[in-house]
Amino acid sequence: MSFAVIVVILAVFATGYYSWLHTYWSRKGVPGPRGLPFLGSFYELSDVKNPRELIIRRWAKQFGKVFGFYEGATPVLVVGDPDMLQELFIKKFENFNARKTTNYIHGDLESEKEEPHINVFFSQGRRWKKLRAVTNLALSVKSLKIIHDKMENCITCMVDMFAKYEDGKPFNILEYFQELTYDVICRTGLGAPYSNQWNNKDLELLQTMENVKNGVENPPTDLIEILLEHYTETLKVCDRAERIEILKIITGCCFAFLAAGYDTTANTLAYTCYMLMKHPEKMEKAQKEIDEICTSDSISYDDMSKLKYVDAIIKETLRLFPVGWFACSRQCVTPTTLGKYYIEEGVRIEADVGALHLDKEVWGEDAEEWFDSSSSRNVVSWIPFGAGPRQCVGMRLAYSEAKTTLAHVLKKYTLYEGPETEKELTYQGCTSVSPIKVTAYLKRRD
Numbered sequence: 001m002s003f004a005v006i007v008v009i010l011a012v013f014a015t016g017y018y019s020w021l022h023t024y025w026s027r028k029g030v031p032g033p034r035g036l037p038f039l040g041s042f043y044e045l046s047d048v049k050n051p052r053e054l055i056i057r058r059w060a061k062q063f064g065k066v067f068g069f070y071e072g073a074t075p076v077l078v079v080g081d082p083d084m085l086q087e088l089f090i091k092k093f094e095n096f097n098a099r100k101t102t103n104y105i106h107g108d109l110e111s112e113k114e115e116p117h118i119n120v121f122f123s124q125g126r127r128w129k130k131l132r133a134v135t136n137l138a139l140s141v142k143s144l145k146i147i148h149d150k151m152e153n154c155i156t157c158m159v160d161m162f163a164k165y166e167d168g169k170p171f172n173i174l175e176y177f178q179e180l181t182y183d184v185i186c187r188t189g190l191g192a193p194y195s196n197q198w199n200n201k202d203l204e205l206l207q208t209m210e211n212v213k214n215g216v217e218n219p220p221t222d223l224i225e226i227l228l229e230h231y232t233e234t235l236k237v238c239d240r241a242e243r244i245e246i247l248k249i250i251t252g253c254c255f256a257f258l259a260a261g262y263d264t265t266a267n268t269l270a271y272t273c274y275m276l277m278k279h280p281e282k283m284e285k286a287q288k289e290i291d292e293i294c295t296s297d298s299i300s301y302d303d304m305s306k307l308k309y310v311d312a313i314i315k316e317t318l319r320l321f322p323v324g325w326f327a328c329s330r331q332c333v334t335p336t337t338l339g340k341y342y343i344e345e346g347v348r349i350e351a352d353v354g355a356l357h358l359d360k361e362v363w364g365e366d367a368e369e370w371f372d373s374s375s376s377r378n379v380v381s382w383i384p385f386g387a388g389p390r391q392c393v394g395m396r397l398a399y400s401e402a403k404t405t406l407a408h409v410l411k412k413y414t415l416y417e418g419p420e421t422e423k424e425l426t427y428q429g430c431t432s433v434s435p436i437k438v439t440a441y442l443k444r445r446d
């Protein structure tokens with residue numbers, strides 16, 4: 001048999017096998033797009049100019065609350081049904097404790113001898129439990145109170161820069177929030193010594209790395225130091241291998257904070273300001289609350305915690321613009337059923353956060369409106385931070401940062417919509433989606 005004939009036979013077999021793999025969902029009676037041979041919908045969902053979330057929204061309209069597609073040969077189930085999501089995130093957490101990911105890139109996600117890039121976001125099983133415990137500690141209320149002043153300092157730096165727009169010039173407020181949230185993570189998380197907004201090429205982390213080597217003597221002032229303090233006693237007595245393990249855990253945490261906490265919070269702030277500009281009466285109500293509670297120049301952690309109306313508008317913004325949608329996923333680690341479907345190991349599940357947050361059965365006929373508060377009977381009908389034991393560990397930091405920022409901005413300025421403000425937002429990004437621009441105008445209040 002000639003070489004060419006062997007190649008043709010192999011190609012036919014491979015195509016047949018992959019086509020059969022792509023009948024996984026239809027064999028279970030689940031609708032959905034089959035996509036391209038071999039690739040499934042992988043290619044379509046990786047187009048930066050055509051955000052993934054918009055494609056999922058289109059498919060949901062076509063196929064309903066539960067549908068399946070393929071990433072290469074791997075089946076992915078998209079679920080917008082609250083009861084099935086409750087099973088996925090909470091009741092059957094042990095069967096679905098892994099995040100949907102591509103093991104080819106991230107290596108062994110569970111063992112203690114994993115490759116170095118593993119962090120709490122990607123890990124699974126025992127490894128995740130260990131990393132999550134450390135991350136919980138770093139982002140506890142106690143830690144947030146420790147870092148509050150530094151965070152507030154980054155915010156006032158940003159608000160000071162707004163002075164150049166007091167003459168009514170339009171500006172892209174999203175860019176400022178991106179600079180801010182990056183700055184906040186660098187200063188409160190990674191040990192950068194001062195604010196470096198709009199000039200952050202050289203993040204001075206060397207001092208922190210020295211601290212990592214030596215252990216810290218003074219009380220901690222940022223998240224790296226809080227983690228180091230946690231390990232101080234162990235670092236004094238442990239051997240080199242353990243020390244390296246601890247360093248890997250700390251750098252993994254820092255990487256996760258940076259990757260997960262930067263764009264998400266910046267986008268949330270930009271969307272909230274956009275909605276406030278469209279609803280000046282709600283901005284006024286927020287300003288009234290801020291004026292009543294935040295009576296001194298500085299806004300303390302306790303003042304921030306009392307801002308109930310500001311809290312409600314952020315939550316409601318996250319319902320309409322669920323910026324962390326891409327992260328709301330799981331992978332099956334032990335076969336089980338989900339709803340009426342039997343799910344094998346390795347199958348990936350994504351929550352259809354967009355459909356869930358706009359579900360008229362849950363939110364009413366006017367689900368697409370921006371209300372003053374988000375409340376629903378079902379615990380998994382509002383999941384901008386995910387749900388269950390793997391819910392976003394940075395949620396409290398995100399709220400505290402977003403609320404303190406809004407309070408400082410709105411205490412000093414009124415934002416308003418002008419001729420260049422986007423009538424409709426346009427989006428970019430593939431996995432995580434951001435508005436391209438949010439053009440704001442501001443007016444000093446005093």
Ligand code: HEM
Pocket residue numbers: 099120121122132135256257258260261262264265268322323324325327328329383384385386387388389390391392393394395397398
């Ligand atoms: C508005 C801002 C934010 C949103 C909407 C958001 C959303 C999410 C979502 C949806 C998940 C997945 C949850 C799940 O699987 O159930 C997640 C996980 C995570 N987020 Fe956030 N996040 C935000 C801010 C932050 C911040 C500020 C940090 C840290 C500095 C952070 C750190 C993490 C980490 C480490 C995980 C992985 C948790 C785990 O797997 O155990 N996030 N986030």
